[in-house]
Amino acid sequence: MVNGEEHEGNWILRNGRVLDPERGLDKVCDVLVLGGRLVDISPHFDLPSDRLSEIKEIDAAGKWVVPAFVDMHVHLREPGEEYKETIETGTRAAVAGGYAAVACMPNTRPVNDCAAVTEFILDRARTRGSCHVCPVGAITSGLKGENLSEFGELRDSGAVAVSDDGRPVMSSMMMRRALEYAKTFGLLVISHAEDLALSAGGLMNEGPISTLLGLRGIPAAAEEIMIARDLILAETTGCRLHVAHVSTEGSVRLIREARKRGIPVTAETAPHYFTLTDDLLMTFDTVYKVNPPIRTSRDVQAIREGLADGTIDAIATDHAPHSAVEKDTEFEYAANGIIGLESALPLILALVREGILSPLDAMAKVSCNPSRILGVPFGRFRTGAAACVTIVDPDISYVLDADSFFSKSRNCPFHGHTMQGQVVMTFVDGKLAFSRI
Amino acid sequence: MSFKRKDLLGIRDLEVDEIEHILEMAASLKEINTRTIKKVPTLRGKTVIHLFYEPSTRTRTSFDIAAKRLSADTYSITASASSLVKGETLLDTLKNLEAMKPDIFVIRHTASGTPHRMARHTSASVINAGDGMHEHPSQALLDMMTILEHKKRLEGLNVLIVGDITHSRVARSNIWGLGKMGAKVILCGPKTLIPPEIESLGVQVCYRVEEAIADADVIMVLRLQKERQQQMLLPSLREYSIYYGINRERLGKAKQDVLIMHPGPMNRGVEISPDVADGPHSVILDQVTNGVAVRMALLYLLGQK
Numbered sequence: 252m253v254n255g256e257e258h259e260g261n262w263i264l265r266n267g268r269v270l271d272p273e274r275g276l277d278k279v280c281d282v283l284v285l286g287g288r289l290v291d292i293s294p295h296f297d298l299p300s301d302r303l304s305e306i307k308e309i310d311a312a313g314k315w316v317v318p319a320f321v322d323m324h325v326h327l328r329e330p331g332e333e334y335k336e337t338i339e340t341g342t343r344a345a346v347a348g349g350y351a352a353v354a355c356m357p358n359t360r361p362v363n364d365c366a367a368v369t370e371f372i373l374d375r376a377r378t379r380g381s382c383h384v385c386p387v388g389a390i391t392s393g394l395k396g397e398n399l400s401e402f403g404e405l406r407d408s409g410a411v412a413v414s415d416d417g418r419p420v421m422s423s424m425m426m427r428r429a430l431e432y433a434k435t436f437g438l439l440v441i442s443h444a445e446d447l448a449l450s451a452g453g454l455m456n457e458g459p460i461s462t463l464l465g466l467r468g469i470p471a472a473a474e475e476i477m478i479a480r481d482l483i484l485a486e487t488t489g490c491r492l493h494v495a496h497v498s499t500e501g502s503v504r505l506i507r508e509a510r511k512r513g514i515p516v517t518a519e520t521a522p523h524y525f526t527l528t529d530d531l532l533m534t535f536d537t538v539y540k541v542n543p544p545i546r547t548s549r550d551v552q553a554i555r556e557g558l559a560d561g562t563i564d565a566i567a568t569d570h571a572p573h574s575a576v577e578k579d580t581e582f583e584y585a586a587n588g589i590i591g592l593e594s595a596l597p598l599i600l601a602l603v604r605e606g607i608l609s610p611l612d613a614m615a616k617v618s619c620n621p622s623r624i625l626g627v628p629f630g631r632f633r634t635g636a637a638a639c640v641t642i643v644d645p646d647i648s649y650v651l652d653a654d655s656f657f658s659k660s661r662n663c664p665f666h667g668h669t670m671q672g673q674v675v676m677t678f679v680d681g682k683l684a685f686s687r688i
Numbered sequence: 689m690s691f692k693r694k695d696l697l698g699i700r701d702l703e704v705d706e707i708e709h710i711l712e713m714a715a716s717l718k719e720i721n722t723r724t725i726k727k728v729p730t731l732r733g734k735t736v737i738h739l740f741y742e743p744s745t746r747t748r749t750s751f752d753i754a755a756k757r758l759s760a761d762t763y764s765i766t767a768s769a770s771s772l773v774k775g776e777t778l779l780d781t782l783k784n785l786e787a788m789k790p791d792i793f794v795i796r797h798t799a800s801g802t803p804h805r806m807a808r809h810t811s812a813s814v815i816n817a818g819d820g821m822h823e824h825p826s827q828a829l830l831d832m833m834t835i836l837e838h839k840k841r842l843e844g845l846n847v848l849i850v851g852d853i854t855h856s857r858v859a860r861s862n863i864w865g866l867g868k869m870g871a872k873v874i875l876c877g878p879k880t881l882i883p884p885e886i887e888s889l890g891v892q893v894c895y896r897v898e899e900a901i902a903d904a905d906v907i908m909v910l911r912l913q914k915e916r917q918q919q920m921l922l923p924s925l926r927e928y929s930i931y932y933g934i935n936r937e938r939l940g941k942a943k944q945d946v947l948i949m950h951p952g953p954m955n956r957g958v959e960i961s962p963d964v965a966d967g968p969h970s971v972i973l974d975q976v977t978n979g980v981a982v983r984m985a986l987l988y989l990l991g992q993k
């Protein structure tokens with residue numbers, strides 16, 4: 252299939268179904284990459300025979316050729332918790348999942364609340380990473396909720412957004428100031444919406460199952476009240492807001508209504524929120540313990556509707572690696588989190604098979620939409636730009652084996668599930684970063 | 689019938705005939721406790737380890753007496769469950785103890801689901817002696833045994849459970865057990881202490897104890913923990929006692945033959961007044977006596993393998 256290694260960055264991907272959601276292209280085409288840059292997409296390229304030896308030809312017939320994915324919400328755990336994940340292993344997991352760029356949340360140790368940590372992350376990504384890493388800075392220093400971080404320096408050192416992920420901003424005044432100050436520097440504010448007083452001690456979704464299991468519940472209201480607050484603040488200040496990991500029916504309704512009224516809000520959800528329901532916790536299996544928690548079938552249905560009608564712009568993984576030390580323990584003491592980089596694609600393709608999303612819409616949720624929200628130059632096919640391309644086999648059926656993951660962690664609830672659809676190859680800046688062949 | 693389970697983890701997954709079998713076994717073993725020599729050789733050579741990650745004197749003592757009356761060798765380990773106390777994990781403790789070849793673990797833990805997890809990791813039998821707010825199967829069984837002794841039936845009875853349902857594993861196990869056996873369960877307490885959507889378990893909820901008391905054949909009074917006040921669940925123990933405390937005056941509206949039960953330990957003067965606790969309707973000490981018989985039955989049935 253591949254003609255040789257001597258001409259790095261020259262590829263022709265033949266006869267794939269090319270999907271470019273940004274321009275609505277869905278057509279069987281060839282994609283030509285020369286010198287690592289996208290030259291053109293065309294129904295057929297005739298290459299002069301003298302150049303054939305310089306260009307590696309890949310038969311993509313029956314496959315999808317799409318802009319490599321962008322995950323706007325991951326935890327890479329470096330610096331500080333390298334036993335769970337590193338920038339090196341996390342980005343290898345990313346390219347294996349078809350991603351060319353990931354936005355990493357600031358709840359590392361130390362917290363990414365200053366230029367020095369942002370620069371460290373970017374430096375690690377350059378020297379050891381397999382894909383682009385877009386750091387997200389902390390809204391407040393140390394995520395303590397007391398002082399705003401230095402957004403200007405964060406931005407200038409390469410942060411693409413600020414967030415309170417992992418430790419929500421409880422003060423409405425602090426959130427208001429964060430939205431306003433972020434606007435000064437053109438930074439996006441990503442909200443982890445959780446009223447900590449309402450969710451205190453909570454271990455799973457509040458409802459009949461938490462009642463039955465005697466596990467303290469996290470009510471949907473803990474998420475919805477904070478989304479409502481943040482939407483009102485976004486309206487008050489006219490500042491842009493992005494809501495992370497939407498998990499409830501009420502959240503979808505609030506965001507849908509806010510968008511209708513022109514409030515500048517975008518939203519993401521994660522595959523587990525449109526796939527899993529809280530009755531899975533009946534076995535007390537800590538692999539299902541995540542925050543926000545896995546909700547009910549009603550919520551799953553509402554999330555799917557929110558994805559279908561565009562209320563939810565993006566699908567992120569909230570890739571949250573934990574080791575057995577945090578997970579193989581009493582349910583009450585187990586850490587929250589699910590890894591997602593290497594299992595997201597087949598779960599998204601399931602939405603396509605079920606008719607909830609068109610192939611173009613599904614790909615938009617993991618490419619041009621998150622990159623537009625973050626303001627990063629990935630997730631789209633642009634002539635002349637460094638080529639980030641993913642080849643997907645949408646039909647292949649297989650049993651997902653978390654032990655084969657590149658991630659250091661194994662906290663994947665889909666291990667052992669039969670999946671359909673797999674990433675075959677991922678190109679990052681014209682280089683083959685991952686290949687299953 | 690024979691009892692085929694490796695573990696006894698909760699009432700929710702028991703069949704009706706299994707519950708009947710345990711209760712019959714307990715009734716027949718109870719007689720041993722009245723002999724001058726209160727010991728039979730049934731479990732001679734068997735090892736029972738009590739693994740308690742929550743302070744409990746009475747349940748542990750009850751299990752220990754039950755095991756010893758069946759001639760099992762018993763060992764007790766008590767530890768703190770706090771996640772902040774770093775050291776050996778619970779699983780490591782279990783694996784180490786298992787290497788010493790015990791036959792039965794009796795496990796109590798503050799975290800719901802822990803005995804279930806332990807049971808998956810050991811070939812020994814596991815008896816759940818209370819896990820978090822989830823289940824306390826031996827308590828529900830001894831409660832059912834006590835009701836049966838006095839009422840000769842469970843089916844068709846109205847059982848009123850009063851108090852802090854949210855935090856009560858006793859309430860949950862009784863809801864399952866009594867429901868399976870055909871009794872009607874009514875829960876009563878302030879809404880702050882009733883868990884959301886509890887009706888989905890097939891019970892009724894009532895906020896006024898006076899309303900529920902008249903039809904009750906049995907009133908189970910739950911212990912109210914003092915810290916509920918700090919958790920924004922109650923303004924004061926005083927007000928709780930005024931509206932939900934079971935006292936002689938309230939009992940005046942109840943049936944003549946109503947039974948008063950309490951899983952202990954009691955807060956006299958809070959959820960139950962001393963005259964009711966010690967009064968003619970009280971079967972609270974019968975519960976304690978039957979606790980030993982029920983636990984003998986469980987150890988006997990699981991120890992046969």
Ligand SMILES: [Zn+2]
Nearest residue numbers: 416417443495
């Ligand atoms: Zn979060």
